[in-house]
Amino acid sequence: MRVSDPPGAGDGTSRRTARTRVRRNPGRASHALEDIHAVLDAGLLCHVGYQLDQGPVVTPTAYWREGNRVYWHGSAASQMLKHQSMRMPVCLTVSHFDGLVMARSAFHHSVNYRSVMIFGTSEPVSDAQEKLRQLALFMERIAPGRWDQVRQPTTRELRLTSLMSLPLDEAVLKSRSGPPVDDVADYELDVWAGVLPVTTRAGRPVDDPALAAGVAPPRGLRSLKTN
């Protein structure tokens, strides 16, 4: 880290840059890696934005984290991953929608949420051993122990899978929580105000209709944290 660099990963925070500096409601933002990790680890689906000649594209995809990096993957035939394999600027955003904030005035209605935006250049991971290790980490995140039960990827399947990575060097967390904040005079109004909480949860596992008799779902699957 150069002396002139703003605070970054070396002190447990992500870098403050023009695009991670929060101008409005700065109390709702954090650059602390510990906070950023917590929001990332509470999700499975992110949105990756990148620019094509025709304009911006935002694609939903699964992701996971190891240390100060996020990873996402997919078919090597996917248009998104073909482009990102060339190393391109991306923004990877993870958002948890926690509730609707219902105020006494229309104007002060809001949303409770936690989101992390990560800016950087997509980095393809091409080493087969590292790809295998990362895919195992991803499965471990979803269902601990399952990697050793399923048929593992063949050399061909690994080749057909593109793996992408992005460091948390330039990332920012934004969030809102708690009750509505109304104008003082509006607290007199006779209208309900509060929060409608929204949660995302895993339900009861549904067997594949082709499942052999007597094979039970892995324990702990329902407790998967997703938000």
Add this chain to the structure above:
Amino acid sequence: MRVSDPPGAGDGTSRRTARTRVRRNPGRASHALEDIHAVLDAGLLCHVGYQLDQGPVVTPTAYWREGNRVYWHGSAASQMLKHQSMRMPVCLTVSHFDGLVMARSAFHHSVNYRSVMIFGTSEPVSDAQEKLRQLALFMERIAPGRWDQVRQPTTRELRLTSLMSLPLDEAVLKSRSGPPVDDVADYELDVWAGVLPVTTRAGRPVDDPALAAGVAPPRGLRSLKTN
């Protein structure tokens, strides 16, 4: 519609263009506006992507639909809305995460989802009456009848609110549903396979601690569809 145009809104579908044509798994795609409406109407939070000099940005925000248009809004002071007020290319993506698809092989694990990507140029709505009408529509979507109960926006508040719109001219739905599809030989394996469903639901309304005694939450709030 010019004779040379590909099928578009005139026949109940969105346009097939280079970026809405689905190359892989085309069976999982639809351009039918009826299908696109259903996915949009099941959600409240979208991700809007746009390009700045420094690179792409993906911002989560609330949205709603009227006819063949989506709308989103926020503080006129927001960086995103300042940029988008200048009419810029955007991609607005709505994604519902429906479940984890767990196959017998690592390779065939997948995600059940529904998503709509809408491409186009952001269109600011500046007419005060139309802004009011759209904000009322948004609230009606969340809590029918509430618009007439809350304090409605003042002229100043309306001015502080930016409203953006995007037509569904160039949109595509992609989805996956159902059980895993494994390689034939893998069906012999003694490993659980199936779907872990994931749902997003509204919970019990939480009163604002400052709520006056005896004011009850509106009926039907918990049944809000979010996914």
